[in-house]
Amino acid sequence: MDALLQSLIQGVLLGGLYALIGIGMSLIFGIVKLTNLAHGDFLILASYISYSVVAATGMNPFVSLIVVIPVMFAIGYIVQNTMLNRVISKGAEPPLLVTFGISIVIQNLLLYYYTADARNLRSPIATKSIIITDGIRIPYIYLIGFLVGIIVIVALGFYFRHTYQGKAIKAAADDREVAQLMGVNIKSIYGIAMGISMTTAAIAGVLVGMIYNFYPTSGSAYLVIAFAVVVIGGMGSTYGTLAAGILFGLAQVMGAHFFGASAQLLTGYVVLLIMLIFRPQGLFQR
Amino acid sequence: MSEILLRAEDIYANYGDFQAVQGASFEIRKGEIISIIGTNGAGKSTLMKAIGGTLAPKSGKVFYKDTEITGMPTHKLVDLGMSQVPEGGRVFARMTVMDNLVMGSYTPRARKHKDNALERVYDLFPVLKEKANQVSGSLSGGQRQMVAIGRALMSEPELVCFDEISLGLAPTVIKDIYTKIRQINKEGMTIILVEQDVKRSLKTSDRSYVMLKGKVVLSGKSSELAEEDVKKAYFGL
Amino acid sequence: MKTGFLSDSKRLIKALIMVIVLVGLFVLPNVANQYTTMLVMLICMYIGLGQMWNLLAGYAGLVSLGQQLYIGIGGYALAVLSNYYNIPILIGLVVGGLVSVGLSVALSFLLLRMKGMYFAVATWITAEAFIVIFAGWTYMGSGNGLFIKAVRGMPTSTIYYYSLIVAILTIFIVVFLLRSKLGLGLIAIRDNDSAAETSGVTIFRTKLYCMMISSFLTSIIGGLFYMSQVWVQPYAAFAINWTIAGMFIVVIGGIGTVAGPILGAVIYVILNQYLSQFGGISMIILGVIAIVVILFAPKGIIGSLQNRFGFEILSARRDANKNFMGMQIQETSENTEQ
Numbered sequence: 002m003d004a005l006l007q008s009l010i011q012g013v014l015l016g017g018l019y020a021l022i023g024i025g026m027s028l029i030f031g032i033v034k035l036t037n038l039a040h041g042d043f044l045i046l047a048s049y050i051s052y053s054v055v056a057a058t059g060m061n062p063f064v065s066l067i068v069v070i071p072v073m074f075a076i077g078y079i080v081q082n083t084m085l086n087r088v089i090s091k092g093a094e095p096p097l098l099v100t101f102g103i104s105i106v107i108q109n110l111l112l113y114y115y116t117a118d119a120r121n122l123r124s125p126i127a128t129k130s131i132i133i134t135d136g137i138r139i140p141y142i143y144l145i146g147f148l149v150g151i152i153v154i155v156a157l158g159f160y161f162r163h164t165y166q167g168k169a170i171k172a173a174a175d176d177r178e179v180a181q182l183m184g185v186n187i188k189s190i191y192g193i194a195m196g197i198s199m200t201t202a203a204i205a206g207v208l209v210g211m212i213y214n215f216y217p218t219s220g221s222a223y224l225v226i227a228f229a230v231v232v233i234g235g236m237g238s239t240y241g242t243l244a245a246g247i248l249f250g251l252a253q254v255m256g257a258h259f260f261g262a263s264a265q266l267l268t269g270y271v272v273l274l275i276m277l278i279f280r281p282q283g284l285f286q287r
Numbered sequence: 288m289s290e291i292l293l294r295a296e297d298i299y300a301n302y303g304d305f306q307a308v309q310g311a312s313f314e315i316r317k318g319e320i321i322s323i324i325g326t327n328g329a330g331k332s333t334l335m336k337a338i339g340g341t342l343a344p345k346s347g348k349v350f351y352k353d354t355e356i357t358g359m360p361t362h363k364l365v366d367l368g369m370s371q372v373p374e375g376g377r378v379f380a381r382m383t384v385m386d387n388l389v390m391g392s393y394t395p396r397a398r399k400h401k402d403n404a405l406e407r408v409y410d411l412f413p414v415l416k417e418k419a420n421q422v423s424g425s426l427s428g429g430q431r432q433m434v435a436i437g438r439a440l441m442s443e444p445e446l447v448c449f450d451e452i453s454l455g456l457a458p459t460v461i462k463d464i465y466t467k468i469r470q471i472n473k474e475g476m477t478i479i480l481v482e483q484d485v486k487r488s489l490k491t492s493d494r495s496y497v498m499l500k501g502k503v504v505l506s507g508k509s510s511e512l513a514e515e516d517v518k519k520a521y522f523g524l
Numbered sequence: 525m526k527t528g529f530l531s532d533s534k535r536l537i538k539a540l541i542m543v544i545v546l547v548g549l550f551v552l553p554n555v556a557n558q559y560t561t562m563l564v565m566l567i568c569m570y571i572g573l574g575q576m577w578n579l580l581a582g583y584a585g586l587v588s589l590g591q592q593l594y595i596g597i598g599g600y601a602l603a604v605l606s607n608y609y610n611i612p613i614l615i616g617l618v619v620g621g622l623v624s625v626g627l628s629v630a631l632s633f634l635l636l637r638m639k640g641m642y643f644a645v646a647t648w649i650t651a652e653a654f655i656v657i658f659a660g661w662t663y664m665g666s667g668n669g670l671f672i673k674a675v676r677g678m679p680t681s682t683i684y685y686y687s688l689i690v691a692i693l694t695i696f697i698v699v700f701l702l703r704s705k706l707g708l709g710l711i712a713i714r715d716n717d718s719a720a721e722t723s724g725v726t727i728f729r730t731k732l733y734c735m736m737i738s739s740f741l742t743s744i745i746g747g748l749f750y751m752s753q754v755w756v757q758p759y760a761a762f763a764i765n766w767t768i769a770g771m772f773i774v775v776i777g778g779i780g781t782v783a784g785p786i787l788g789a790v791i792y793v794i795l796n797q798y799l800s801q802f803g804g805i806s807m808i809i810l811g812v813i814a815i816v817v818i819l820f821a822p823k824g825i826i827g828s829l830q831n832r833f834g835f836e837i838l839s840a841r842r843d844a845n846k847n848f849m850g851m852q853i854q855e856t857s858e859n860t861e862q
Contacts, residue, residue, distance in 0.1 A: 102811050103811075105814075184393045232642075277649075278638075278646075
């Protein structure tokens with residue numbers, strides 16, 4: 002019983018992190034109508050940048066975000082403006098292929114500079130837990146991941162509702178041409194949207210690096226999570242993404258609980274495939 | 288006579304592979320209402336796009352208060368004081384009425400006067416105040432058109448282009464909206480009407496340009512143009 | 525359209541070149557060294573891989589990221605049938621192909637409901653799921669995979685000839701398909717998925733046939749590849765790198781062209797061999813080249829050349845002078861269409 006409860010708690014907490022992993026991809030899908038197949042690789046890129054910053058300065062991985070976020074924002078803005086904006090109007094395949102190309106380049110750049118060795122961003126907090134009973138303990142790092150995920154999503158909701166820029170992004174998602182008539186510089190606003198997406202990837206990347214080992218090729222696994230969260234939550238829906246993250250986290254952890262640890266990955270794949278087949282519009286959209 | 292606000296000289300523009308505008312010129316003075324009349328495919332919408340920055344003209348020049356603005360991106364034109372009401376009452380359907388209007392004051396210049404502008408739009412269309420927090424996608428066609436007009440006024444423009452404003456609306460609604468357009472003009476706004484409706488255009492505007500196959504085939508004071516002549520030019524008879 | 529003496533002589537020259545190239549390819553293992561033979565063998569395999577990805581992505585509007593599924597099935601079928609049942613290699617290849625066809629049909633009913641990136645991601649996830657399944661399947665040798673005993677010591681030239689035949693076969697099949705009734709469905713798909721004159725059933729059937737053909741031949745290429753590798757292992761056999769290669773080949777050469785994947789495969793294999801001396805950066809350079817080509821020449825090398833000079837090297841159009849590879853081809857069954 003304790004084991005099940007422990008799994009449930011872990012699944013929910015993991016879900017907050019999953020939502021954070023997926024939210025950036027969801028934003029870009031909703032706003033730019035682009036499937037960023039390199040989202041997971043960008044996330045891992047952020048983990049590695051944090052790794053380098055931590056190695057160079059000895060600061061806490063969390064503090065490294067003051068460097069990682071601006072760098073990732075800039076990367077997102079530049080990639081969108083120099084590459085993706087050129088192809089988004091050219092049908093479905095070219096943007097897909099470009100992001101896929103970016104994914105390959107990032108993976109191999111990481112492989113080249115950091116080798117294939119496992120890395121992590123462990124800090125002392127990683128091993129500490131809140132002990133509730135003998136069988137149930139909540140690892141701090143999972144709790145932090147969950148809370149940060151929620152904070153980021155709520156902050157994004159605020160940004161879209163209460164700032165001119167956030168509204169402009171939403172307007173561009175609704176009707177790109179009319180948003181232009183309002184004085185919105187569409188190319189720049191897409192760049193900013195990608196920058197925000199990369200900001201969420203940066204935060205997720207640092208958290209993921211504090212919990213798990215990462216490799217240059219880890220991005221694919223996070224792309225699956227991001228994609229699952231986006232598909233379950235419905236494209237472009239902020240709070241749907243949060244609910245979807247929790248559902249997907251629970252599904253994976255329950256898969257592992259009942260069928261063994263090796264089933265965690267497979268459960269995720271199967272849930273995603275079932276969603277893609279039967280409800281590609283997401284659980285929360287009519 | 289007052290100064291020329293916008294002048295388009297010998298504009299050529301393609302819409303896809305189709306040469307939609309083939310040497311069209313017109314001008315508008317401060318405080319005027321002009322109408323650009325033509326059938327579907329006469330090139331009037333493409334002409335507006337070429338002037339409004341969403342489509343780069345192939346050749347020709349556009350001046351706004353003696354500044355050349357040819358091919359300038361839309362967001363810069365909005366900042367200069369040009370505003371557009373897009374065809375078919377296109378609103379941001381998933382955003383509220385209020386947010387739609389607020390988006391109209393996106394440019395830094397307009398943001399400062401946002402609250403004033405909002406008051407004026409609500410005075411003009413009281414129904415929008417009632418529905419301020421409603422999602423615009425749920426409004427009727429006429430109300431959407433009001434949102435689109437109100438939104439265009441939010442940028443504190445000097446010049447507003449109305450693209451096919453009466454398309455798909457009921458006659459009584461069209462009449463209301465035209466009354467508002469005249470009211471806006473009386474408050475000092477310069478207006479370009481792009482229309483298919485000959486009678487209403489002539490009645491509302493000071494001067495008219497009739498387009499056919501991408502060219503201006505007839506122009507003059509609306510009060511002096513005979514409806515018969517305009518209709519002939521309009522259909523190319 | 526040009527006809528008469530000039531185009532006749534052009535046609536003759538084209539045919540002559542084609543014959544010389546083919547003869548050259550068939551005698552190659554007897555005159556060239558082992559390394560060259562192996563290189564051309566790889567080019568042949570990648571031509572097939574590229575043609576089959578192109579059939580889906582370039583013609584049927586199905587950007588698949590899961591072709592590696594059939595590569596893996598082809599390799600594993602060969603290993604299982606020859607190791608456990610002593611079935612001859614060639615039969616193993618064909619059986620692997622048939623298993624793949626069965627799998628693709630089953631998957632088509634689920635996957636063809638999706639479009640664009642949903643389809644892309646679903647194919648990829650399916651292949652990823654197979655890695656997990658095969659890596660945990662003792663019968664399949666788990667994570668270590670299987671050693672294909674029967675192909676040990678098989679001469680490169682044998683695999684070379686199989687690969688050459690398969691490459692030629694894929695080219696012929698694509699050209700034939702495009703000129704057949706199926707080609708009409710493909711044109712409808714390319715122009716607009718919901719074209720009024722083409723029913724949903726026709727479109728589904730067209731896509732299904734393309735999936736079946738593509739899975740069969742991709743699986744055979746997988747089998748051939750593992751004949752030369754001798755060892756099939758889940759993480760490599762079902763790796764997305766296969767699709768990356770196919771995509772690179774098609775994008776560089778020219779998506780939606782028949783000649784594109786041929787040129788792309790030559791470039792890919794030679795570039796790969798050349799870049800391998802630089803170690804890790806080879807994939808980076810390949811990725812950058814692919815991105816640059818999509819951004820600046822989205823039609824690829826062949827597509828851009830065709831645009832500039834207005835000719836097709838390997839014409840797949842039904843009405844293009846009615847010639848194919850310089851040979852006169854009889855138009856058949858023109859009246860069977862509605």
